[in-house]
Amino acid sequence: MFFWSLVLIAVGIFSSFIYGRSRIKLNSKKQGTKSKSLPNYYAQYVLMWCLFPALIVYFSWAIFQEQIIQNIVISNFEFIEGAAYNEGLLIAEIRNVANNPSFAEGKSIEIINAASHYSSLRQISQISFYTSIIIIMLLGALYASQKLKPEFHAQHTIERYIQYILIFCSSVAIFTTIGIVFSLIFESLRFFAEVSIFEFLFSTEWYPFIPIREGQTAAEGSFGAVPIFAGTFLVMVVAMCVAAPLGLLTAIYLAEYASQRVRKIVKPLLEILAGIPTIVYGFFAFVSVAPFVKAFGQSIGIDASPTSALAAGMVMGVMIIPFISSLSDDVINSVPQSLREGSFGIGANKAETIKKVILPAALPGIVGAFLLAISRAIGETMIVVVAAGTAPNLTGNPFENVTTVTVQIVVALIGDQEFDNPRTLSAFALGLVLFVITLFLNIIALQIVKRYRERYE
Amino acid sequence: MNNSVAKEKIVSLRKKRSLEDMRFKYYGFTAMCLSLVVLVFLLYTIFSKGYTAFQKTIVLLEVDYNQEVLKLTPDSSDEEMEKGKFFRVKKQAIENFFPDLSKSDIKLVKKLFSINVDNEIKDYFLDNPEVINTKQQIWVTAHSDVDQLLKGNSRRDVPEDRRKLNDIQLSYVDQLVEENRVKQVFNNFFFTKADSRHPEIAGVAGSFMGSLFTLFTVFILSFPIAIGASVYLEEFAPKNRITELIEVNISNLAAVPSIVFGLLGLGVLLNVFGLPRSTPLVGGSVLALMTLPTIIIACRASLKAVPPSIKEGALAVGATKTQAVFHHVVPLALPGTLTGTIIGLAQALGETAPLIMIGMIAFIPNIPTGLTEPSAALPVQIYLWVESAERGFQEKSAAAIMVILIFLFMMNAIAVFLRNRFERKW
Numbered sequence: 001m002f003f004w005s006l007v008l009i010a011v012g013i014f015s016s017f018i019y020g021r022s023r024i025k026l027n028s029k030k031q032g033t034k035s036k037s038l039p040n041y042y043a044q045y046v047l048m049w050c051l052f053p054a055l056i057v058y059f060s061w062a063i064f065q066e067q068i069i070q071n072i073v074i075s076n077f078e079f080i081e082g083a084a085y086n087e088g089l090l091i092a093e094i095r096n097v098a099n100n101p102s103f104a105e106g107k108s109i110e111i112i113n114a115a116s117h118y119s120s121l122r123q124i125s126q127i128s129f130y131t132s133i134i135i136i137m138l139l140g141a142l143y144a145s146q147k148l149k150p151e152f153h154a155q156h157t158i159e160r161y162i163q164y165i166l167i168f169c170s171s172v173a174i175f176t177t178i179g180i181v182f183s184l185i186f187e188s189l190r191f192f193a194e195v196s197i198f199e200f201l202f203s204t205e206w207y208p209f210i211p212i213r214e215g216q217t218a219a220e221g222s223f224g225a226v227p228i229f230a231g232t233f234l235v236m237v238v239a240m241c242v243a244a245p246l247g248l249l250t251a252i253y254l255a256e257y258a259s260q261r262v263r264k265i266v267k268p269l270l271e272i273l274a275g276i277p278t279i280v281y282g283f284f285a286f287v288s289v290a291p292f293v294k295a296f297g298q299s300i301g302i303d304a305s306p307t308s309a310l311a312a313g314m315v316m317g318v319m320i321i322p323f324i325s326s327l328s329d330d331v332i333n334s335v336p337q338s339l340r341e342g343s344f345g346i347g348a349n350k351a352e353t354i355k356k357v358i359l360p361a362a363l364p365g366i367v368g369a370f371l372l373a374i375s376r377a378i379g380e381t382m383i384v385v386v387a388a389g390t391a392p393n394l395t396g397n398p399f400e401n402v403t404t405v406t407v408q409i410v411v412a413l414i415g416d417q418e419f420d421n422p423r424t425l426s427a428f429a430l431g432l433v434l435f436v437i438t439l440f441l442n443i444i445a446l447q448i449v450k451r452y453r454e455r456y457e
Numbered sequence: 458m459n460n461s462v463a464k465e466k467i468v469s470l471r472k473k474r475s476l477e478d479m480r481f482k483y484y485g486f487t488a489m490c491l492s493l494v495v496l497v498f499l500l501y502t503i504f505s506k507g508y509t510a511f512q513k514t515i516v517l518l519e520v521d522y523n524q525e526v527l528k529l530t531p532d533s534s535d536e537e538m539e540k541g542k543f544f545r546v547k548k549q550a551i552e553n554f555f556p557d558l559s560k561s562d563i564k565l566v567k568k569l570f571s572i573n574v575d576n577e578i579k580d581y582f583l584d585n586p587e588v589i590n591t592k593q594q595i596w597v598t599a600h601s602d603v604d605q606l607l608k609g610n611s612r613r614d615v616p617e618d619r620r621k622l623n624d625i626q627l628s629y630v631d632q633l634v635e636e637n638r639v640k641q642v643f644n645n646f647f648f649t650k651a652d653s654r655h656p657e658i659a660g661v662a663g664s665f666m667g668s669l670f671t672l673f674t675v676f677i678l679s680f681p682i683a684i685g686a687s688v689y690l691e692e693f694a695p696k697n698r699i700t701e702l703i704e705v706n707i708s709n710l711a712a713v714p715s716i717v718f719g720l721l722g723l724g725v726l727l728n729v730f731g732l733p734r735s736t737p738l739v740g741g742s743v744l745a746l747m748t749l750p751t752i753i754i755a756c757r758a759s760l761k762a763v764p765p766s767i768k769e770g771a772l773a774v775g776a777t778k779t780q781a782v783f784h785h786v787v788p789l790a791l792p793g794t795l796t797g798t799i800i801g802l803a804q805a806l807g808e809t810a811p812l813i814m815i816g817m818i819a820f821i822p823n824i825p826t827g828l829t830e831p832s833a834a835l836p837v838q839i840y841l842w843v844e845s846a847e848r849g850f851q852e853k854s855a856a857a858i859m860v861i862l863i864f865l866f867m868m869n870a871i872a873v874f875l876r877n878r879f880e881r882k883w
């Protein structure tokens with residue numbers, strides 16, 4: 001359906017363009033004056049008045065049609081008293097029957113009635129959709145064609161419209177942020193209506209499935225997120241222990257020691273490392289590193305579980321190496337050459353220059369890079385989902401199974417998503433925490449880096 | 458005397474210092490090599506685990522297309538043939554697979570074959586209807602357990618109760634190998650079929666198409682918006698607070714974890730707007746929002762690289778600002794913006810977590826044909842296979858990783874090609 005309507009819109013804008021062009025030529029000939037702008041601008045003017053109203057209709061239909069139809073069907077549904085209904089399942093069933101008449105066998109008469117209601121509504125919706133698109137395009141063209149007079153400044157108007165479009169494009173980023181903040185806060189508030197915020201932030205029991213208190217019906221299980229935060233922190237620390245030294249030393253080597261040829265070869269290779277999808281790292285952690293960690297743990301007498309904070313953290317560290325090394329590389333390169341020369345001038349060798357002059361000078365930038373890396377490690381999902389496990393263990397032992405914020409979000413949202421259930425809603429509360437922490441880290445890091453840049457510019 | 462002691466001290470100190478210098482350089486070199494070694498090891502792991510998935514095991518089966526058993530006649534119409542009783546033919550073929558099989562043995566033999574054998578027997582017949590009432594030797598797909606055993610991925614020296622195939626079945630397989638009734642051929646199913654519960658007939662075609670549709674959506678949404686936003690910010694935006702707010706916003710969005718974008722898709726696109734779950738349309742929209750900052754930053758860089766003299770030249774001959782920008786600056790920046798977009802798309806291709814959030818993790822056994830159909834995506838397919846307990850899926854996940862890496866490599870190659878071919882240095 002929507003494909004053909006796109007074709008309809010395409011035909012509409014094409015003919016409106018042709019129409020606008022010929023109309024203005026005709027009008028200016030009639031009046032015997034030259035038009036203020038080139039004919040194409042008038043044509044574009046008609047086109048825009050044809051296209052944008054049609055697009056608005058198109059998208060509002062695409063977005064709201066299904067919802068409105070479903071609401072009407074449900075509100076007219078003849079509920080049998082006493083029977084329990086699940087609205088989502090009911091709608092799915094009605095839609096199945098409507099789309100596939102062979103499913104109707106053995107279904108209750110209410111469902112079959114509702115299904116025929118549903119398909120008739122869909123048909124009405126389709127017909128009115130096409131007619132309203134055609135009408136709105138005609139109306140738009142009609143309105144625009146009234147302005148097609150030679151004394152009308154079509155170009156100015158078009159340029160103003162283009163400005164509006166551009167402003168809309170750049171505000172998408174703001175809409176996205178608003179969307180993120182509102183959806184997180186809205187669902188989190190629903191979560192905190194059932195689970196107290198203090199329990200969430202400070203309690204150490206995370207059992208989202210089992211009712212542990214008597215008479216507890218609204219909230220099932222307990223939602224103390226401390227073990228999750230601790231697990232996230234542990235994995236992050238392991239990752240940084242791997243990534244910080246390796247990434248920084250690599251950056252130092254590439255910036256200060258390596259020849260141009262080595263840089264030219266190694267930098268793209270590191271970029272490959274950075275471009276590998278995280279699920280691939282997850283596979284690597286699961287297949288190679290986790291068994292190795294388990295064997296290593298057993299060899300030194302520690303009982304390691306098959307998925308562990310150490311395996312996930314180490315692989316995550318590898319993932320972050322290119323991130324740290326490229327950021328630190330930039331930072332080290334922007335330390336002014338005069339500092340190096342001064343240090344060499346008083347007889348220091350390269351290592352001493354790096355350790356005593358360059359690194360202290362570059363320290364704020366490096367700290368900023370580390371903070372950005374930490375924020376990445378906290379927000380990373382697939383490696384930990386595959387390799388860190390799902391058990392909320394409050395432990396400092398990296399050989400044990402831990403779980404992280406991102407893992408719990410995934411676990412809560414895989415499978416049935418019932419939005420009246422605190423378990424599902426907990427994902428949004430965790431997401432809010434994740435968003436706030438990463439945002440905070442980013443803002444600090446960007447500030448530090450910015451100030452550092454200013455110092456040497 | 459004193460002099461020589463001091464000299465010695467200086468010499469030894471200098472030696473120590475230069476040794477220190479060497480050591481430091483060596484640390485850096487080792488760190489760099491370690492990172493690269495991990496890269497090599499990673500690629501090696503994927504290749505060594507995955508290359509076997511490109512082959513499948515097939516078994517020679519003698520099928521008797523008896524018209525009584527099939528309930529068909531030589532002049533049946535096509536529709537009647539579609540409804541032939543091929544499962545009965547298959548049953549018979551398996552009963553006669555080895556001479557003198559008891560009832561319990563037949564059950565064991567049956568488990569050596571893929572569930573897809575019915576279809577293969579049927580397809581062979583539909584392609585050659587003249588074989589009715591003849592006995593035919595057909596190569597059919599073996600069960601994943603046999604496949605894994607012959608590829609050496611599952612071991613035969615573990616105790617019987619921890620094996621998929623018991624001792625009798627093992628002896629059958631050995632007999633087949635001896636009689637040359639089993640061989641390995643190119644696994645066409647891997648590239649032509651969608652996901653399946655049975656590893657031997659699971660493929661990446663469905664998730665690959667899903668990924669293509671998703672990327673298409675990402676491109677359609679993000680490319681025009683990114684160009685519009687970067688043109689505005691670079692060329693038109695007044696320096697005021699709102700512009701600054703937008704810029705801060707973009708740089709912060711670039712660092713928001715991808716899973717949060719998934720929550721946005723779930724909370725807003727699915728729950729508020731009611732868009733269809735598990736579809737490339739929703740997945741692509743979420744990924745478009747996620748990659749938008751990356752693409753905008755790249756587009757702005759390439760707009761910035763166009764020298765101002767070009768715009769000034771256009772303005773000087775009487776073009777308006779809009780004309781100068783859209784007729785001269787944007788076309789010159791286009792290769793750069795395309796390169797940035799492709800790199801953004803490559804990032805979107807590998808992204809898994811947001812797609813899981815909006816339900817693209819559902820089990821989809823057919824190949825999607827449109828943007829609003831439920832479908833899988835390559836990275837999510839890999840995740841599903843990695844998590845699967847079935848042994849046969851592990852090689853599939855590694856092979857799917859190879860597919861996605863090759864796909865990524867090609868996208869990056871196109872980006873580099875575009876950059877080298879069309880980008881002008883000023």
